[in-house]
Amino acid sequence: MSQIEEFEGIVLSVKKHREQDHLVKIFTDRFGKLMFFTRGTGKRNNKLKTAILPFTKATYIGDVRTTGLCFLNDAKDQQQYQSMQTDIFLNAYATYLLNLTDVALEDRQPNPALYHKLAASLQEIDEGSDPEIIMNIFEIQLLPYFGVAPELRGCRVCGNTEGPFDYSQTYGGLLCQKHWHMDEHRYHATQRSIYFIRLFSRVSLDQIGSISVKEETKKEIQSLVDHIYDDSVGIKLKSKGFIKKMDKWGSVLKDARNPEKNDRKD
Ligand SMILES: [Zn+2]
Structure with missing residues (x-):
């Protein structure tokens, strides 16, 4: 099954795949943790380039499949948690929260409560708590x-x-x-x-x-x-x-x- 959906998500991790592509793990609000393949996001002018950066929350549009990889088509309302990209301490704490969330979650298990906790925690850290x-x-x-x-x-x-x-x-x-x-x-x-x-x-x-x-x-x-x-x-x-x-x-x-x-x- 495959379906084009709009959903909110937080990037959990990004891995380069071959030269220009990426595998992006996103914790989505409605579908849980999903792995997305993004083609050409290593190229300079790719429209999804910033949407797959670590410490990003956004509304994504993508092809959500019940098995195998999913695909991203577009992203809007991107929010980059700025402080974590520039401060090595905050980066370390935020990375740990993302990793801990990743291991706590099964793939494709929706968990809006945990999604909300993660989003709120990153926001708090970004705002100086x-x-x-x-x-x-x-x-x-x-x-x-x-x-x-x-x-x-x-x-x-x-x-x-x-x-x-x-x-x-x-x-x-x-x-x-x-x-x-x-x-x-x-x-x-x-x-x-x-x-x-x-x-x-x-x-x-x-x-x-x-x-x-x-x-x-x-x-x-x-x-x-x-x-x-x-x-x-x-x-x-x-x-x-x-x-x-x-x-x-x-x-x-x-x-x-x-x-x-x-x-x-x-
Ligand atoms: Zn007692």
């Missing part, structure tokens, strides 16, 4: 798509919603203090990181506003998120590894970019 916070919110909210649904509303054992809590991999979620003894290998998370993880699991990516978090707390949050991912999801993405490296060699640069980072309370 803290990319580390956006990344962590995105990671937490993507867990269900990997079949992982840690209980973050309250204690996994008794349902208590008043802290303090700790995170238990064995129980798949929070344990209240009364039930800490049930898992001697519980994570021993700080209450600050638990607070933010719970918040991140339910915050809307459209209404982040200004969540401002101290560097030290960010590290705690990230290590708890990494713990959950390592133990429950088990994927290792190069782009995440790159962010880790970047954190090491880039902390000096980051300080220079963001001199007020430790001045606000969280």
Whole structure:
């Protein structure tokens, strides 16, 4: 089956094919993740040249097929997330969000909710929201798509919603203090990181506003998120590894970019 359709989409990845053509993976709002073949997009004046660039969202017109490759005919309302093309840090975070979305999605499975989350996250990063916070919110909210649904509303054992809590991999979620003894290998998370993880699991990516978090707390949050991912999801993405490296060699640069980072309370 083949059908000319108009749909919105976000470019997940682009690969050169032969000399002048490309294979473009696009997360579409209505048809899910699809692979498109674009002929001649390596040529200088091709009309789709910019529509298939990484970090692009657009309305596309294309031949959507139920098997094999799909084809792009045209694109309009292109939105290039500018900051990610010019800032190596933002580029790294955005690339990771795209990669994570890619591995979470099956081909041809429509997922408008996830599409909306990705679009909102890229928009937030492009508009200057803290990319580390956006990344962590995105990671937490993507867990269900990997079949992982840690209980973050309250204690996994008794349902208590008043802290303090700790995170238990064995129980798949929070344990209240009364039930800490049930898992001697519980994570021993700080209450600050638990607070933010719970918040991140339910915050809307459209209404982040200004969540401002101290560097030290960010590290705690990230290590708890990494713990959950390592133990429950088990994927290792190069782009995440790159962010880790970047954190090491880039902390000096980051300080220079963001001199007020430790001045606000969280
Ligand atoms: Zn409990």
